[in-house]
Amino acid sequence: MALKDFDQLVDEINQAVHTDGPQGKTTADGLNSVLQSLAKELTDLPQQVAPTPDSTGSTTYSVLPYAPIITLDLAGAALHSLAVAGNLTFTETTNKAATRSKVIRLVGDGNARTLTFPPAWVFVGAAAPTGLAAGMTAILTLTCFGSTEEDIVAGYAAQL
Numbered sequence: 001m002a003l004k005d006f007d008q009l010v011d012e013i014n015q016a017v018h019t020d021g022p023q024g025k026t027t028a029d030g031l032n033s034v035l036q037s038l039a040k041e042l043t044d045l046p047q048q049v050a051p052t053p054d055s056t057g058s059t060t061y062s063v064l065p066y067a068p069i070i071t072l073d074l075a076g077a078a079l080h081s082l083a084v085a086g087n088l089t090f091t092e093t094t095n096k097a098a099t100r101s102k103v104i105r106l107v108g109d110g111n112a113r114t115l116t117f118p119p120a121w122v123f124v125g126a127a128a129p130t131g132l133a134a135g136m137t138a139i140l141t142l143t144c145f146g147s148t149e150e151d152i153v154a155g156y157a158a159q160l
Helices: 006-017 028-043
Strands: 061-064 079-084 088-090 101-108 113-116 137-144 152-158
Touching: none
Parallel strands: 061 079, 079 101, 088 113
Antiparallel strands: 101 137, 137 152
């Protein structure tokens, strides 16, 4: 079932709320019908796949060793921490598939560092970052929606 257009939902709510024109009274049945429809729409949304917890209930976590060039394996642990001790280049990922994701905490040392990312990654909110300031921490998130580098959507936020 396709999600209803936002304007269509607004129209349905307005019809339920304003049954006698803009100054009309809300009918409980009309509004209840719209809310039930909206609840059904939200229930039908695809569910986000969360990382699988281990036997203790914790999500798999690992510390990535620093290397100037890093290839991320999307089939491995979902959460990582990386102490950035030099300039850093991320290369194409391995084991790409829809629903796979990574969260990487980048912890900067005492020097400003350059960052380089695959040009095919789609960064949301801003262009791909080019550096990490000295002593700062950043979060890099990757979510894969297919089997190519172009299917990877990235988000990045750094400490100010």
